[in-house]
Amino acid sequence: MEAFTRLDAPAAPLPLANIDTDQIIPKQFLKTVERAGLAKGLFYEYRFDRDGREKPDFVLNQPAYKGAGVLIAGDNFGCGSSREHAPWALMDFGIRCVISTSFADIFYNNCFQNGLLPVVLKAGEVQQLMDEARGGNHVVSVDLESQTVTSPSGAVFHFTIDPQRKAKMLKGLDAIGETLEAAGDIDTYEMKRALAQPWLEGA
Structure with missing residues (x-):
């Protein structure tokens, strides 16, 4: 998993509540377990018309x-x-x-397992970011170490995050990566168990 430290990137405003996972990625794109190539299905019904042409009024289709x-x-x-x-x-x-x-809880948890940072801010702060993102300069800075979001105008908003999740995101560790950090201890335990209880190894 790619580590997340600081991100300086254009921000796109999507002022719609209750966007569900089927709107994010419709069911017809769930036939694969490969992560690459799923971008074509993202917000598919918002981005494309029935003929597969881009809808120019949808934010992610706009050149800016x-x-x-x-x-x-x-x-x-x-x-x-x-x-x-x-x-x-x-x-x-x-x-x-x-x-x-x-x-939503499950989506929120899945984000951390895949290197996508979900940031919760107050309603007024989100609205300010929405408004500024509609302007000419819409580059936002997200700093995980300092737990801050800086708007295009320079306004700084602080967010909270579980310390363990923060540490894993900074290191780029998912559940498997976190387990592999203890690979040496696991190997030592298995060797000791094999000597003390060889019947468990089929010997």
């Missing part, structure tokens, strides 16, 4: 927001069914951080 790395979303982002493809699709599109007033 091509290459956005931050998504500023409405309340309760990521609700609905549990699908890890949702953070995969966002990241494959290039989005590394989603800012909202609240997230």
